Amino acid sequence: MQTGFFIFNGIRRNTHTRLQFPGTLELMQSKVNFMRSLWAIGLVLLLGSAQAAVTDVTLDNGMRVIVHEDRRAPVMVSQVWYRAGSMDEFNGTTGVAHVLEHMMFKGTKNVPPGEFSKRIAAAGGRENAFTSRDYTAYFQQMQKDRLALSMELEADRMANLVVSDELFAKEIQVVMEERRLRTDDQPQSVLYERLMATALQAHPYRRPIIGWMDDLQNMTAQDARDWYARWYAPNNAVLVVAGDVRADEVIALAKQHFGALPARALPERKPQTEPAQIGVKRIVVKAPAQLPYLLMAWHAPTLKDWEQDTAPYALQILAGVLSGNDSARLQSSLVKTQQIAVNASAGYDAIARGPGMFMIDATPAKGKSVTALEKAIRKELERVQREGISEAELARVKAQVIAADVYQRDSLFYQAMQLGDYVTAGLPPAALAGRVGKLRAVTAAEVQVAARQWLQDDWLSVAELDPQPLDAQPARASVPGVRHAH
Amino acid sequence: MLINAPAIKALSIQSSAIKTMLIKPFLVALLLVLPLSAQATLVIQHWQTPQGARVFFVESHELPMLDVAVDFAAGSARDPAGKAGLAQLTHGLLDQGAGGLSDTAIAHRLADVGAVLSGRFDRDRAGVTLRTLSSASEKDKALELLARVLQRPDFPQAVVKREKQRLISSIREAEADPGTVASKAFYRALYGTHPYAHDTAGEPAALERLTRGDLQAFYRTHYSVPNVVISLMGDITRAEAEAIAVRLTAGLSQAPALPALLQPAPAAVSDTRIAHPSTQSHVRVGALGMARNAPDFFPLFVGNYVLGGGGFDSRLMREIRDKRGYAYSVYSYFQPMSEAGPFQLGLQTKLEQTDDALKVVQETLRQFIADGPSEAELTQAKSNLTGGFPLRIDSNRKILDYLSLIGFYNLPLDYLDTWVEQVDAVDVAAVKQAFARRIDPDQLVTVVVGTGDAR
Numbered sequence: 001m002q003t004g005f006f007i008f009n010g011i012r013r014n015t016h017t018r019l020q021f022p023g024t025l026e027l028m029q030s031k032v033n034f035m036r037s038l039w040a041i042g043l044v045l046l047l048g049s050a051q052a053a054v055t056d057v058t059l060d061n062g063m064r065v066i067v068h069e070d071r072r073a074p075v076m077v078s079q080v081w082y083r084a085g086s087m088d089e090f091n092g093t094t095g096v097a098h099v100l101e102h103m104m105f106k107g108t109k110n111v112p113p114g115e116f117s118k119r120i121a122a123a124g125g126r127e128n129a130f131t132s133r134d135y136t137a138y139f140q141q142m143q144k145d146r147l148a149l150s151m152e153l154e155a156d157r158m159a160n161l162v163v164s165d166e167l168f169a170k171e172i173q174v175v176m177e178e179r180r181l182r183t184d185d186q187p188q189s190v191l192y193e194r195l196m197a198t199a200l201q202a203h204p205y206r207r208p209i210i211g212w213m214d215d216l217q218n219m220t221a222q223d224a225r226d227w228y229a230r231w232y233a234p235n236n237a238v239l240v241v242a243g244d245v246r247a248d249e250v251i252a253l254a255k256q257h258f259g260a261l262p263a264r265a266l267p268e269r270k271p272q273t274e275p276a277q278i279g280v281k282r283i284v285v286k287a288p289a290q291l292p293y294l295l296m297a298w299h300a301p302t303l304k305d306w307e308q309d310t311a312p313y314a315l316q317i318l319a320g321v322l323s324g325n326d327s328a329r330l331q332s333s334l335v336k337t338q339q340i341a342v343n344a345s346a347g348y349d350a351i352a353r354g355p356g357m358f359m360i361d362a363t364p365a366k367g368k369s370v371t372a373l374e375k376a377i378r379k380e381l382e383r384v385q386r387e388g389i390s391e392a393e394l395a396r397v398k399a400q401v402i403a404a405d406v407y408q409r410d411s412l413f414y415q416a417m418q419l420g421d422y423v424t425a426g427l428p429p430a431a432l433a434g435r436v437g438k439l440r441a442v443t444a445a446e447v448q449v450a451a452r453q454w455l456q457d458d459w460l461s462v463a464e465l466d467p468q469p470l471d472a473q474p475a476r477a478s479v480p481g482v483r484h485a486h
Numbered sequence: 487m488l489i490n491a492p493a494i495k496a497l498s499i500q501s502s503a504i505k506t507m508l509i510k511p512f513l514v515a516l517l518l519v520l521p522l523s524a525q526a527t528l529v530i531q532h533w534q535t536p537q538g539a540r541v542f543f544v545e546s547h548e549l550p551m552l553d554v555a556v557d558f559a560a561g562s563a564r565d566p567a568g569k570a571g572l573a574q575l576t577h578g579l580l581d582q583g584a585g586g587l588s589d590t591a592i593a594h595r596l597a598d599v600g601a602v603l604s605g606r607f608d609r610d611r612a613g614v615t616l617r618t619l620s621s622a623s624e625k626d627k628a629l630e631l632l633a634r635v636l637q638r639p640d641f642p643q644a645v646v647k648r649e650k651q652r653l654i655s656s657i658r659e660a661e662a663d664p665g666t667v668a669s670k671a672f673y674r675a676l677y678g679t680h681p682y683a684h685d686t687a688g689e690p691a692a693l694e695r696l697t698r699g700d701l702q703a704f705y706r707t708h709y710s711v712p713n714v715v716i717s718l719m720g721d722i723t724r725a726e727a728e729a730i731a732v733r734l735t736a737g738l739s740q741a742p743a744l745p746a747l748l749q750p751a752p753a754a755v756s757d758t759r760i761a762h763p764s765t766q767s768h769v770r771v772g773a774l775g776m777a778r779n780a781p782d783f784f785p786l787f788v789g790n791y792v793l794g795g796g797g798f799d800s801r802l803m804r805e806i807r808d809k810r811g812y813a814y815s816v817y818s819y820f821q822p823m824s825e826a827g828p829f830q831l832g833l834q835t836k837l838e839q840t841d842d843a844l845k846v847v848q849e850t851l852r853q854f855i856a857d858g859p860s861e862a863e864l865t866q867a868k869s870n871l872t873g874g875f876p877l878r879i880d881s882n883r884k885i886l887d888y889l890s891l892i893g894f895y896n897l898p899l900d901y902l903d904t905w906v907e908q909v910d911a912v913d914v915a916a917v918k919q920a921f922a923r924r925i926d927p928d929q930l931v932t933v934v935v936g937t938g939d940a941r
Contacts, residue, residue, distance in 0.1 A: 072548050073880035105798070114808070117798040122866055124873015143876050173811030177766065181814055181834050185764040187662055288763040290658040326581075327593035336589065339648055342655040363659065366651060396597045403600020403619055406551055410881045470661060470763060 054429045055247035059255060061263045062235025066419050066429065067250045068242040070412055076243025077413050078150045079139040081420040084231035087133045087204040087354055093219060095211015096227045098131040099175055103224050104138065106167045108160035113167060116153050123149055133205055134353040135424040141413065144244040148253055155257040158237065161228055168221035179210045187287035191295055191465045198283050199297050199461035203274040205354050235263040238423050242416035274355055281461040289467035293363050294370050296377065299459045300348060300356040306431035312350035314450035315358055317442045320397035321389050322346035333380055340368045340376050351425045358454060370464045381455050388448035398440055405436045528879060530889065530899055531724060537711050539735040542889040543718045543727045546882065552620045552720040553886040556636060556734060557894050559744050560612035560708035562688065563681040571688015572696055575653060576704045577605060577612040582645045585638035589645060592631060601628035609682050610824045611894055620721035629730060637737030641701045654690045667760060668768040668935040675758050675931045676772065676828055680750040710741035717889035719882050747825050750774060757932045767840040767936030771847055773925050775829030778822040778895040782920040784908045786820050789917035791867035792859040794818025794831055799866055805850050806833055812843045829925060837936060852927040858918030872906045
């Protein structure tokens with residue numbers, strides 16, 4: 001629907017590494033907007049909007065309301081973010097956050113099934129929702145004078161959802177189809193999923209957002225109801241409105257529609273800290289494909305104290321130096337000069353509730369092995385660790401950061417998305433506004449230090465796609481769900 | 487690089503057309519209220535450079551940036567016989583060495599000023615877009631690089647060789663994706679010997695044979711002033727826009743405008759089954775649709791909202807997903823192109839329910855063609871489309887895309903101004919007539935990828 005937000009997806013072709021969407025328009029658009037480079041993750045998130053007027057208040061019931069005024073066009077986007085994503089799930093019911101997101105369109109005590117979408121559509125709106133590891137968010141884009149409708153409907157489904165057994169039984173089938181489409185039949189997605197489950201052993205980020213197929217097959221309507229009862233409360237929600245609106249009017253509307261909903265005690269969230277990795281991990285995934293593929297992931301920090309932390313900023317610059325333009329280091333060395341890869345990129349996302357990963361992915365050129373490719377990548381990283389980066393490279397990445405900060409103002413949706421992403425990760429809007437300044441302050445020496453500190457072999461996990469013939473019949477019992485499907 | 491991700495690009499072409507369809511057009515009554523706030527209306531300025539290049543421009547100073555699109559009639563439908571992939575490869579090579587600057591120098595100089603050079607490529611068009619800051623120094627450097635890659639591509643021998651291999655690899659990599667396999671097969675079945683039939687990325691065997699001379703020749707005959715449309719959106723004045731247009735076309739050849747493509751002949755009914763080791767089958771059903779300038783564009787566009795273009799409002803979504811849980815994604819769309827583009831319905835579903843899902847799709851289509859939409863459905867469609875018009879032009883990027891579209895397909899300059907009126911004017915009878923005229927439910931092309939029983 002809205003161009004751009006699939007940029008958050010991370011690894012190329014894994015259109016759901018961070019987000020799951022319930023609709024179909026997005027599916028098509030995911031291809032449109034697909035950014036091959038992992039660097040894109042960094043770029044998007046670095047777009048603070050310095051000149052934006054952001055209002056940030058908390059209602060008496062604990063619901064947070066953030067308003068970003070932007071009068072370029074007579075439209076607005078309204079998003080409700082719940083701080084409940086796949087990381088809050090338990091084994092046995094993985095995927096329930098995303099399943100509930102689907103059920104949120106299936107009717108309440110007051111609004112019959114299908115009616116929510118119908119009313120938004122009739123008002124000329126576009127709407128959808130997305131689930132990530134950290135949150136579940138719902139949005140409407142409409143003409144500016146239709147905000148009340150969106151709030152009325154969102155407030156209603158925050159409190160009055162009805163999850164019927166009958167509609168659940170249909171929708172869980174839809175979600176399983178979604179999993180087949182996005183993961184099971186996409187070898188690089190399977191590789192990503194298995195790599196995450198390997199790199200992390202304790203932290204819930206190890207589980208796929210969409211859930212393991214076996215958990216989906218055994219999920220019940222009651223699991224979805226329990227999830228809703230646990231997390232869907234005003235004091236676990238953030239309303240972000242951006243567009244041609246007035247903050248005071250938005251806040252008044254929010255009080256009117258959401259203000260009466262009572263706060264509820266939220267379950268305790270355990271840290272589930274990942275124990276330090278103590279040696280490289282390697283996996284091989286065999287799947288039908290024509291080409292091999294390599295994915296490498298190092299544990300990395302995420303931004304917690306935006307004013308004091310330095311490594312998350314330095315790692316973003318590093319990702320830019322490695323693959324921020326068509327002739328950045330990985331591209332220039334591996335693809336153009338050595339011609340050992342047909343593609344290579346690096347990515348790092350500093351904004352998350354949980355731990356981070358610095359990742360590199362690459363496809364070997366014809367006749368080149370994954371082993372040789374990995375070796376060449378390591379050489380590039382060692383070069384950064386040993387010699388650092390040049391001032392020219394640093395300046396180049398910073399120029400891109402500064403320009404991107406202007407460009408992102410062309411998309412209202414992005415701007416709202418960034419605010420929600422930061423705030424649900426526990427960061428203040430000031431961290432977004434201050435981001436460009438922090439990135440501009442990064443030195444070449446800090447980048448070198450970060451590369452040395454974080455890109456260590458003992459913290460590395462490597463996954464290799466071992467391509468199997470496409471003309472063989474489905475011999476993929478190793479992919480959950482395939483067995484069941486037969 | 488323009489050819490950054492050929493496989494993904496191959497996918498995105500089709501989808502960008504979908505987006506074009508879903509998101510396309512717009513309106514007028516609202517213009518007083520909607521466009522960028524600094525302007526009372528969205529004023530599209532149009533002229534020709536002294537050389538004869540057509541230019542479309544919207545001036546907007548709200549953001550300190552400039553978007554430029556330069557489009558040529560040099561899409562894959564222009565591939566010469568036996569050279570499928572030449573158009574894509576030529577397009578991808580533009581920024582891989584130009585005017586004596588290496589690929590690396592070009593990429594670095596662009597990044598140094600924060601500029602973003604991108605390519606877009608489909609069956610009709612080969613385009614280059616530039617986004618830059620509008621501050622003088624950055625803008626000037628970025629435009630210099632854009633002019634250089636458009637006017638003086640070097641096609642270095644070694645780079646041609648490298649990029650051929652990358653393009654072939656991307657084609658191979660995409661063969662694992664059942665959706666891509668289905669799309670390619672659908673176009674082949676629908677278009678037969680017409681130049682729309684082959685995939686935009688071309689064929690590996692043909693690519694292997696291409697030479698630097700092929701690229702140079704293709705470039706000379708297609709990347710010429712009579713074949714170009716320039717679109718500009720953003721923080722520059724009219725005088726500056728005129729100067730930029732001249733600068734961008736100064737070094738282009740005057741090779742004559744390309745002749746229109748042949749009209750595709752209606753496809754015979756067919757049913758193609760392709761084995762694939764996937765857990766789902768990917769189903770495509772369709773027929774020839776409409777050309778971009780078709781007189782019944784709006785009845786088909788609005789009608790398709792009801793059939794399969796309107797998300798949760800659409801019949802296909804209701805029948806396939808809501809009622810039966812058969813698929814996550816199910817849709818229909820017309821993709822208007824220079825000549826008749828496809829009308830296509832699609833879904834993905836687990837293997838064992840493929841035939842059931844296919845039957846529901848066929849029946850839904852048959853019924854829609856027989857009865858048309860109900861009054862209530864049509865009202866809902868029009869209400870969404872007209873009410874959502876402001877969202878279609880709420881950013882510089884979206885407006886730039888409309889300028890390109892209007893320019894490339896010779897749509898009227900007031901296309902956006904009359905869009906809402908045109909949507910509002912559609913009635914049930916018009917939809918019914920247009921669909922009945924265009925789509926014969928007994929003459930469909932069907933492709934299913936993922937079954938075991940290949941035919």
